[in-house]
Amino acid sequence: MKGISLELKRDATLIEWTIKRGLPPKKVRIPLSLTGEKTSRSVVCNGQRVEIGQKIAEADGEGSVAVHASLAGRVSAIGLFPHAEFGRVPAVEIEAEGDSLPGFAAVQTRVRWEDLDSGALADIFHNSGLIEMGTPVCPLADKVRDDAAGKIQTVLINACESEPYITSGHSLILTHPMEILKGTEILRRGTGARKAVIVCLNHQLDAAEILRSKIFFLKWKHLEIKVLPSLYPQGHPALLLSRYSKPGLPEIIAGFQCESSVYHLATCYAVYEAVVHQKPFYERAVTVGGECVFEPRNIWARIGTSAEDLIKSCKGLLREPEKVLFGGPMTGIEIGDRSMPLTPGTQGLLALPKEVTEEKKEEPCIRCGECVDSCPSGISPVMITLAAEQKLFSVAREYGAEQCIGCGNCQFVCPSKRPMMDLINEVLLNFQGSFRKPGDRYNFTVKKRAPEAVIL
Amino acid sequence: MGRVKHKPPYLSSSTSVPQRFWISAAALAPVWLASFFLFGWQPLFLMLAAWAGGFAAEYAAKLVFGGGVQVANGSTAFFATLLALMLPLTVPLWIACVGGFSAVFLGKEIFGGLGKYPWHPVLIGLLLLEAAFPILMHQIPEVPEAPGPRSFLLDPQAGTLGSASFLAVAAGAGVLIFKKLIRWEVPVLFFCVLWGLNVFRGAPVWQESLRQAGIMIPFWILTDPVTSPTTRAGNRIYAVAAAGWTVLIGTFFPAVFAAKVSVLVMNAATPWIDHYFRPSAERHLA
Structure with a gap:
């Protein structure tokens, strides 16, 4: 596979590889929508006292998910609040009450989780408000039911961290290997797959080794660890799917059913906690990193915590960053306002200095072909963008604009510093009848039945 | 409301267009040094004349077509150096100057500048010179008879500055390949x-x-x-x-x-x- 080697900068957050409990925030704003379209129905009212882990919103049809309080306190507002990705979405604001900030009290450990069948597991996922945390973010129960109905063969656990700075998944493996493996096993049973494959990258060999040793101990033959070369964007779900199942990348991007399904590593851990400890989903491991953070670390962050509070948990900033991002530097989202709440799909919060993210002067395209050489989906970004500049959108489509997975390699390697991603998005936006829209960057969970010829 | 700006990736590689062209021009240094070693100061004067022609073309293009002067991106310097090295030693300096001007103006700027030209500007410049001044362009220089290992480096039949030394060309090409510019x-x-x-x-x-x-x-x-x-x-x-x-x-x-x-x-x-x-x-x- 084609890809690029990035300077990974992982060491700053892996020196202290445990995951710290962040300072409890004074206020959280929990978004009630995952995709910006479907919204969960709030079941609390203004001024109501909520406990940590209490359900504050019910799933309201497919695409929405139950939401749980990540902070004990009083509901101070329910309304539209800013969201990093979708402008403004409905959210519940909870303010902590007093100094007592109790953690989650485990109800009861479920001992015999092996006896649960696929439907029962999906119900647990549904009630615990579990979310598939990789791209694209979606309710886990829906995805598991889809996969069980589609009779998938393999569950792929995406432990690849190909983006720089982001190490939250890696430290999750180092600190909780058994939980990850059990979560994987639960997902495998939930989807009815025959085997599960955990995919790591070559710079995560220590994690792979820990997992291998635990698998050896557990004697689980149906669990495998695969190590891929350290290239960006190896961890992209569409590429993993095309590597381990039959249909090619174009079909996968178009959303055809394949015989594997990708789940994010963080999802596995949440699944374990939800099924075994009966803990609803309200927090996740997040990397707070970047050169501007005083003590870059992985922390347990509650959903809805503001970026400001997350940075405070890591002893604040060394200096004013140029850009603050939710997610990695290659696909993340820049947030202008640091009161923006943490969303379930966010793997990291980065505060990057000017030296790293500086936008350079744009030069004319010299057709050097670096973008073609580095494009993992094998399309021609140079031709697409040159056509897009001339507004020749159908020509751009002929060169494969719709097979773009949005990894950003072309823009990274471009010596002319052209805005490749903007131009490609313009093509997707302007081409009538396109099966993809720029908003749904990786819209391949919407399963369509492929023609028989495609599924081999 | 917080600004929502959706423009990843936020990183970019350290390569740039000026860097590419300046390194390509620098990779010509061994060739130029070899010709300096063989022929003395004349190659330097030819190169300076070609540079003068090339930069004059840039400013002329600015006057005619408007827009900025593209000198900093190194393409003009690279083309002029390359053109000078592909000329015979015996040409007068004004030939190099005319060659540099026509390469940059007629080869590059007339099509819209860097990235837009369909034919290589240096070839346009050279072929124009050959068509216009065939006698001047086809004189084979007298290469001094070189004793010992020096003769291995030389191709006395070559006729141009740059092709006088295989080894120097190989060294420059090695730089280009090593730097992955070609x-x-x-x-x-x-x-x-x-x-x-x-x-x-x-x-x-x-x-x-x-x-x-x-x-x-x-x-x-x-x-x-x-x-x-x-x-x-x-x-x-x-x-x-x-x-x-x-x-x-x-x-x-x-x-x-x-x-x-x-x-x-x-x-x-x-x-x-x-x-x-x-x-x-x-x-x-x-």
């Missing part, structure tokens, strides 16, 4: 095909191949990113076809002239190669 297959395939065709023709293989290639052409002109195809496969076809044309045209015309014309022909064929050998043709979805 795709190594292009010169390699070009030479392989020339070699093969010469074996087939029964010509003296090594001398003939090197002479036909004009030595600098496969490294600095054939590999120009703007005028060559964007894909790796396309580049291979381009190099092979250019070598084929070189041999074909070379049977009727002087060898180096044939190499130049065949590169022009393949420059013109580049859009077709890009069209028919696009990277993803496989399995289009309705």
Whole structure:
């Protein structure tokens, strides 16, 4: 596979590889929508006292998910609040009450989780408000039911961290290997797959080794660890799917059913906690990193915590960053306002200095072909963008604009510093009848039945 | 409300267009030093004259077409240096100046500047000079008889500054390949095909191949990113076809002239190669 080697900068957050409990925030704003379209129905009212882990919103049809309080306190507002990705979405604001900030009290450990069948597991996922945390973010129960109905063969656990700075998944493996493996096993049973494959990258060999040793101990033959070369964007779900199942990348991007399904590593851990400890989903491991953070670390962050509070948990900033991002530097989202709440799909919060993210002067395209050489989906970004500049959108489509997975390699390697991603998005936006829209960057969970010829 | 700006990636590689051109120009340093070693100060004067012509063309283009002056991106300096090194030693300085001007103005700026020209500007400049001043351009310089190991470096028959030393050209080309500014297959395939065709023709293989290639052409002109195809496969076809044309045209015309014309022909064929050998043709979805 084609890809690029990035300077990974992982060491700053892996020196202290445990995951710290962040300072409890004074206020959280929990978004009630995952995709910006479907919204969960709030079941609390203004001024109501909520406990940590209490359900504050019910799933309201497919695409929405139950939401749980990540902070004990009083509901101070329910309304539209800013969201990093979708402008403004409905959210519940909870303010902590007093100094007592109790953690989650485990109800009861479920001992015999092996006896649960696929439907029962999906119900647990549904009630615990579990979310598939990789791209694209979606309710886990829906995805598991889809996969069980589609009779998938393999569950792929995406432990690849190909983006720089982001190490939250890696430290999750180092600190909780058994939980990850059990979560994987639960997902495998939930989807009815025959085997599960955990995919790591070559710079995560220590994690792979820990997992291998635990698998050896557990004697689980149906669990495998695969190590891929350290290239960006190896961890992209569409590429993993095309590597381990039959249909090619174009079909996968178009959303055809394949015989594997990708789940994010963080999802596995949440699944374990939800099924075994009966803990609803309200927090996740997040990397707070970047050169501007005083003590870059992985922390347990509650959903809805503001970026400001997350940075405070890591002893604040060394200096004013140029850009603050939710997610990695290659696909993340820049947030202008640091009161923006943490969303379930966010793997990291980065505060990057000017030296790293500086936008350079744009030069004319010299057709050097670096973008073609580095494009993992094998399309021609140079031709697409040159056509897009001339507004020749159908020509751009002929060169494969719709097979773009949005990894950003072309823009990274471009010596002319052209805005490749903007131009490609313009093509997707302007081409009538396109099966993809720029908003749904990786819209391949919407399963369509492929023609028989495609599924081999 | 917080600003929502959706513009990843936020990182970019450290390469840049000026860097590419300045390194390409710097890779010509061994060739220039070798010619300085052989011929004295004249190559330097030729180069300065070509630079003067090139920069004058840039400012003239600014006056005629408007827009900014593209001097900082290094392409003009690179083209002028390359042009000077492909001239015979005996030409007067004004020839270099005219060559530099016509290469940059008629070869590059008239098409819209960097990234837009369909044919390599240096070839345009050189062929214009050859057409306009054929007698001046075809004088073979007197190369001093070199004793000992120095003679190994020399090709007294070469006729131009740059092709006087194989070793210097190889050193410069090594820099280009090491820095990944050119795709190594292009010169390699070009030479392989020339070699093969010469074996087939029964010509003296090594001398003939090197002479036909004009030595600098496969490294600095054939590999120009703007005028060559964007894909790796396309580049291979381009190099092979250019070598084929070189041999074909070379049977009727002087060898180096044939190499130049065949590169022009393949420059013109580049859009077709890009069209028919696009990277993803496989399995289009309705």
